[in-house]
Amino acid sequence: MPEVFTYRNAPPSRIAPEGALAGLRVTVQPNLAVRGWLCEAGSRALSGYTALQDATVVARLVQAGAVLNGSSRMAELGFGLAGDTSVRTIVDGHADVALITDTMGEVRLAAAGAGLFGLKPTYSLVSRHGLAGLVPSMESIGLAAADPGRIAETLAVMAGADPDDPSMPDDCTAGFSAALPSGTGSLTAGIIEESLSSLDPDERLAFDASVARLGVAGLAIQTLNLADYGFFQDVHHVIAAVEASSSAGKFDGVRYGHRSTAGKNWNEMYLNTRAESFGPLIKPFLFQGAYFQFERYPAFENACRLRGRLLGAVDDLLGQVDLIVLPTRRPASDAMRAATIEATYAAFALTLPASVTGHPVLQVPNPGLAADQDTGLQLIGRRLDDGRLLAIGQHLSSAARGGTLI
Amino acid sequence: MKYEAVIGLEIHVQLNAATKLFCDCPNRPGDAPNRNVCPVCLWLPGALPRLSQESLEKAVLACLALNCTIQNESAFDQKVYYYPDLPKGYQLSQHHKPLARNGWVDIVGADGGLKRLRIHHIHLEEDVAKLVHETEGRTPISLVDFNRAGTPLIEIVSEPDMRTPHDAMEYVKALRAQLRYTGSAECSLEQGTLRVDANISLRPAGTEALNTKVEVKNMNSIHNVGDAIAYEIVRQTECLEKGEPIVLHTRLWDPERRVTAPMRAKFEGPCVPDPSVAPIVLTDAWLDAIRGRLPEMPARKSARFMETYGLTPDEAAAMSAERDLSEFFESVVARDLPPRKTAGWIASQLIPALRERNQAVGQTHLTAERFASLLGALEKEIVNTQSAREILVRLLDSPAALEEIIQNGGFRQLSETGDLETLIDRVLAAHPADVADYRSGNPKVLGFLMGQAMKASQGKANPKVLKALLAQRLG
Numbered sequence: 001m002p003e004v005f006t007y008r009n010a011p012p013s014r015i016a017p018e019g020a021l022a023g024l025r026v027t028v029q030p031n032l033a034v035r036g037w038l039c040e041a042g043s044r045a046l047s048g049y050t051a052l053q054d055a056t057v058v059a060r061l062v063q064a065g066a067v068l069n070g071s072s073r074m075a076e077l078g079f080g081l082a083g084d085t086s087v088r089t090i091v092d093g094h095a096d097v098a099l100i101t102d103t104m105g106e107v108r109l110a111a112a113g114a115g116l117f118g119l120k121p122t123y124s125l126v127s128r129h130g131l132a133g134l135v136p137s138m139e140s141i142g143l144a145a146a147d148p149g150r151i152a153e154t155l156a157v158m159a160g161a162d163p164d165d166p167s168m169p170d171d172c173t174a175g176f177s178a179a180l181p182s183g184t185g186s187l188t189a190g191i192i193e194e195s196l197s198s199l200d201p202d203e204r205l206a207f208d209a210s211v212a213r214l215g216v217a218g219l220a221i222q223t224l225n226l227a228d229y230g231f232f233q234d235v236h237h238v239i240a241a242v243e244a245s246s247s248a249g250k251f252d253g254v255r256y257g258h259r260s261t262a263g264k265n266w267n268e269m270y271l272n273t274r275a276e277s278f279g280p281l282i283k284p285f286l287f288q289g290a291y292f293q294f295e296r297y298p299a300f301e302n303a304c305r306l307r308g309r310l311l312g313a314v315d316d317l318l319g320q321v322d323l324i325v326l327p328t329r330r331p332a333s334d335a336m337r338a339a340t341i342e343a344t345y346a347a348f349a350l351t352l353p354a355s356v357t358g359h360p361v362l363q364v365p366n367p368g369l370a371a372d373q374d375t376g377l378q379l380i381g382r383r384l385d386d387g388r389l390l391a392i393g394q395h396l397s398s399a400a401r402g403g404t405l406i
Numbered sequence: 407m408k409y410e411a412v413i414g415l416e417i418h419v420q421l422n423a424a425t426k427l428f429c430d431c432p433n434r435p436g437d438a439p440n441r442n443v444c445p446v447c448l449w450l451p452g453a454l455p456r457l458s459q460e461s462l463e464k465a466v467l468a469c470l471a472l473n474c475t476i477q478n479e480s481a482f483d484q485k486v487y488y489y490p491d492l493p494k495g496y497q498l499s500q501h502h503k504p505l506a507r508n509g510w511v512d513i514v515g516a517d518g519g520l521k522r523l524r525i526h527h528i529h530l531e532e533d534v535a536k537l538v539h540e541t542e543g544r545t546p547i548s549l550v551d552f553n554r555a556g557t558p559l560i561e562i563v564s565e566p567d568m569r570t571p572h573d574a575m576e577y578v579k580a581l582r583a584q585l586r587y588t589g590s591a592e593c594s595l596e597q598g599t600l601r602v603d604a605n606i607s608l609r610p611a612g613t614e615a616l617n618t619k620v621e622v623k624n625m626n627s628i629h630n631v632g633d634a635i636a637y638e639i640v641r642q643t644e645c646l647e648k649g650e651p652i653v654l655h656t657r658l659w660d661p662e663r664r665v666t667a668p669m670r671a672k673f674e675g676p677c678v679p680d681p682s683v684a685p686i687v688l689t690d691a692w693l694d695a696i697r698g699r700l701p702e703m704p705a706r707k708s709a710r711f712m713e714t715y716g717l718t719p720d721e722a723a724a725m726s727a728e729r730d731l732s733e734f735f736e737s738v739v740a741r742d743l744p745p746r747k748t749a750g751w752i753a754s755q756l757i758p759a760l761r762e763r764n765q766a767v768g769q770t771h772l773t774a775e776r777f778a779s780l781l782g783a784l785e786k787e788i789v790n791t792q793s794a795r796e797i798l799v800r801l802l803d804s805p806a807a808l809e810e811i812i813q814n815g816g817f818r819q820l821s822e823t824g825d826l827e828t829l830i831d832r833v834l835a836a837h838p839a840d841v842a843d844y845r846s847g848n849p850k851v852l853g854f855l856m857g858q859a860m861k862a863s864q865g866k867a868n869p870k871v872l873k874a875l876l877a878q879r880l881g
Contacts, residue, residue: 031451166684167684245486246486250449254490266537270489290486297676
C-alpha cells in the first residue's frame with residue numbers, strides 16, 4: 001500500500017479559527033496550486049514544479065479557517081482515477097473533505113467506491129484559477145465527504161466570482177449559499193431508461209433499492225427517454241481528448257517541469273522532453289486528441305454540435321422533472337485500476353453525461369448496501385441547483401441515521 | 407504566354423496597448439529579457455487568460471478605420487503548433503469568428519486612377535516569444551525571451567485584389583496611414599511593429615483562376631515589399647516558362663542579396679475553439695462609444711482642408727497624411743497665418759528636416775506656437791527666407807526663444823535704405839565692367855549684382871528693398 005499523501009502538510013501555519021470552516025480538514029489533489037507545495041498533477045511532465053501562488057479556492061478555504069492537511073496521489077493529469085488516494089484520506093480519518101477534480105466523473109466514482117457523497121458542482125460555479133487542468137470545458141473541482149452538509153459549507157466558501165477566472169459566466173458570480181432549500185416532498189425525479197441497459201440484474205436491484213429511498217423521502221419517480229443517450233461517451237471522448245491535447249501542449253521543458261537531457265540541440269530537447277513526460281495511459285489519449293485536431297477536425301466539430309444537442313435534450317428533460325437519476329457505477333468495474341483508455345471510459349460510462357452537459361450532480365451512497373454492491377445514485381439537477389441536490393442528500397443521510405423525515 | 411500576378415497580403419500589426427493581450431504585463435518586448443512575464447504569459451499550470459479591454463478597444467478602432475464591419479460576436483481559437491517560442495503549444499487567435507470582416511482602403515493605382523482594395527477580415531491574436539539560437543561553439547545554446555509572448559497583435563488579411571508591386575506598396579502605405587491616425591499602433595516595418603507576409607500566384611492574363619501561391623516574408627521596408635514581390639513574379643514566371651510546377655511554400659526575402667530563398671513547407675496547424683477565453687460580445691451601444699472616439703480620418707480631413715483653407719489637392723493630402731502634422735498645421739494656421747504659405751513651409755522645410763532627424767514633430771523643441779512666430783517674423787519681413795530656414799533648425803534643436811535666436815544669430819533682416827545703399831556702393835565699385843555691361847543693355851547682369859550684394863550682407867538683406875534700390879541706382 002503506497003503512502004496516501006504525496007505531500008503531508010506540517011501542522012497548520014496559517015490558521016483562521018474564527019472562519020466558517022474553522023478546523024475543517026481538507027485534502028487536495030496535487031493539481032491544485034498551494035503556494036510552496038509541489039504541484040505535479042501526478043505527471044512527470046510537472047516533476048519538481050512548485051506552485052508560486054494559491055489557487056483561488058485554496059486561498060478562500062484557508063481564509064475561512066480550513067486546514068489543508070496535504071495532497072493526495074492522483075491519476076496522471078487527472079484523467080480517470082488510476083492510483084488516486086483522495087477518498088482514502090477521509091476513510092482513514094485524516095480529512096473531512098477531499099477536493100477531486102471531476103472531468104469524467106472522478107469525484108462521483110471515488111465517493112461511490114468509499115460510500116461517500118460526492119458533488120460535481122455546476123460547471124463554472126467554482127473558479128478554475130490555479131487548477132492545473134486537462135479538459136477546461138468540462139472539469140469542475142468536486143467535493144467528497146461523508147456528510148452533504150459539509151460539502152455545502154465548503155462549496156459556499158469556494159464558489160463565486162473570481163477576477164482571475166473571467167471564463168465564469170455572470171449567473172455564477174453570486175456564488176452558493178450554504179443555507180439549503182427545505183422540503184423534498186413535492187419533487188419529481190426522472191430515470192433515463194436508456195442508462196439502465198448496461199446494468200446486470202444484481203446491479204439493477206441495487207439501483208432500484210437506492211431509487212426506492214427517494215420514494216420514501218417523498219419524491220415522485222418517473223421514467224424518461226433520451227434517444228441520444230448513446231452519444232455521451234463518444235462526444236466526451238473526442239472533445240476531452242482534443243482539449244487534453246491542447247492543455248498538455250504547455251509541457252515542453254522550456255519553462256518548468258521535466259526537461260530531457262538527451263538531444264544535441266533545442267529541437268531534440270523539445271521532442272525528447274515531450275516523449276519522456278507522459279505515462280502510458282495519458283500519452284495515447286493525447287495522441288487521440290492530436291489526431292482529431294490535425295486529421296479529423298470535422299469529427300471534432302460534429303462532436304461539438306452533438307454536445308449542444310445533448311445539452312438541449314437534458315435541459316428539456318429537466319423541464320419535465322426536477323432532477324434526473326442515474327446509477328453512478330457498475331461496482332465490478334474498478335476505475336482505480338483502469339490501465340487503458342477503453343477500461344477508463346468503461347468504468348466512467350454512467351458519469352459522462354453530466355460532464356458533457358455541465359449540470360450539477362451529486363453521488364449519493366446507500367448505507368444499506370455493501371460497498372461492492374452499491375451502484376450509487378447520481379442526482380442531476382438543473383443548472384445552479386446544487387443546493388437542492390445537497391438538500392436531498394442531507395435528507396437521505398439523516399434518514400439513514402434514524403433522523404426524522406422532513 | 408503573358409502572366410498576371412495575384413497578390414494578397416497578411417499584415418500583422420502590433421497594438422500599442424499598455425499591457426499584453428491576456429495579462430497585465432507591460433507591452434514592452436524590448437526590455438531586458440524575461441522582465442515582463444507572469445504566470446499567465448509564461449502559461450504556468452493553473453493560469454487563465456484575462457482579455458485586455460484596452461487591446462480590444464484599440465483593435466476595434468483599427469478595424470473601424472479600415473472600414474470593416476465589427477462582428478457582434480467573435481471568439482478565440484487555439485492555433486496548434488509545437489515550438490519553444492509558443493508557451494502553451496498553441497497561439498490564441500481568432501480563426502472561426504474574427505473580430506471584423508469586409509473592409510477596404512483606397513489607393514491610387516499605377517495608372518493614376520482610384521483603386522479600392524478589399525480586406526477580407528481582421529482578427530486579434532497574441533504574439534509569440536523570441537528565440538535566440540547560438541550555434542557557434544561546441545555546445546549550441548538556445549535562449550527564449552518571453553517579453554514578446556502574449557503581446558497584442560491584429561492580423562489584417564486582404565482579398566487577393568492586388569496585381570502589381572505598386573498596388574501592394576500603396577496598400578501598405580494607405581493602411582499604415584489609417585492605423586496611425588487611430589493612435590492604436592505605431593506601424594513601423596523597420597522596427598517590426600508592422601510585418602507584411604505576401605501571397606503571390608500567377609495566372610494567364612485575363613483568366614480568373616487562383617493558382618498555387620507562394621508566401622514571402624521578412625520585408626523590413628515598403629520598398630522591400632515591392633522588390634520582393636517583383637522578384638517573386640519574375641521567379642515564378644521563369645518557373646512556369648520552364649514547365650516547373652509552383653509548390654505551396656514560404657520564402658524569405660534576403661535584403662542583402664535582393665532575392666527570395668525557400669524557408670520551409672507552409673504549415674497550417676488546426677484551429678480549435680478555446681474554452682477558456684469567453685466570447686467577445688459587443689453591444690451596439692459599446693460600439694457606438696468606440697466609434698465616437700475615431701478621429702477625423704485623412705480623406706475627410708483633406709477635403710476639409712481644401713474647403714476651409716483653400717489648399718490645393720496635393721497640399722491638402724500632404725497636410726493630412728500624418729495625424730500629428732495635420733494637427734500641427736491647423737494649430738499654426740489658427741494663429742492667423744496664411745494657410746497655403748504655412749502648408750508650403752511644412753511640406754518643403756519642416757517635413758524634410760524631421761525626416762533627416764528621424765523624429766516626429768512632438769519629439770523636437772518645435773511647437774506650433776514657435777513655428778507660427780517664425781512664419782510671423784517672415785511675414786513681417788523681420789527675417790528673410792534664407793535666415794528663416796536656419797532659424798527653423800535651431801527651433802527644432804534647442805529650446806531657445808525665437809527673439810533670442812534672431813538676436814544672437816544676427817538674423818535680423820537689413821531693410822534700412824541707408825545701410826543697403828552703402829552696401830550697393832561697395833558692390834558697384836568692385837564690379838565696374840558688369841555695371842557697364844548692364845547699362846549697355848544686358849539685363850541678366852542684374853541677377854549677378856543682386857547675388858553679390860546679398861553675399862555682402864551675409865544673406866541678411868531684405869531682397870525686395872535691395873532689388874528696388876539696385877535697379878534704381880543702375881537706372
